[in-house]
Amino acid sequence: MRNHFQPGNALDFVAPAGGVASGKTVKKGGLIHVPSTTAAEGVAYSGDIQGVFIADAATSQAWVQGDTLYWDDTGKVWTKTATNNSKGGIAAYDKLAAEALGKVLLVPTI
Known part of the structure; x- marks a missing residue:
């Protein structure tokens, strides 16, 4: 090609x-x-x-594998909160609320 x-x-x-x-x-x-x-x-x-990365995450939330994640460009963390944030990932694995890092599968969006 x-x-x-x-x-x-x-x-x-x-x-x-x-x-x-x-x-x-x-x-x-x-x-x-x-x-x-x-x-x-x-x-x-x-x-x-693209890929799965260990990344900074909101410590106020637990994630379940498959949750849609959003990038909080102000707080510089991944979150499940859609408001004022950019959709861009999926929880690759579960994360406990107290954990400051999560495994994020980057998903390019348009």
Whole structure:
């Protein structure tokens, strides 16, 4: 196939103000992703837009595998709260309410 550009599991980005940290979820436009490297502001980096990641999560909620998750770009955590947040993941495994990390399956949306 001559028009195939790349598999699309990861894309190249330019770090926003404040830069990005490897493994910490980032939202840029409509793309929620996990940087594979730490990058200073203005530096190019690769970010995974698909896969299962251990990520910061709201400690006020329990998750059940299959729950729809939303990225809270203000609090920088995954949550089950849809209001004012961006849909972008599914709970890959159960999470207890007290746990600060959860396993999130990134699901690119349009």
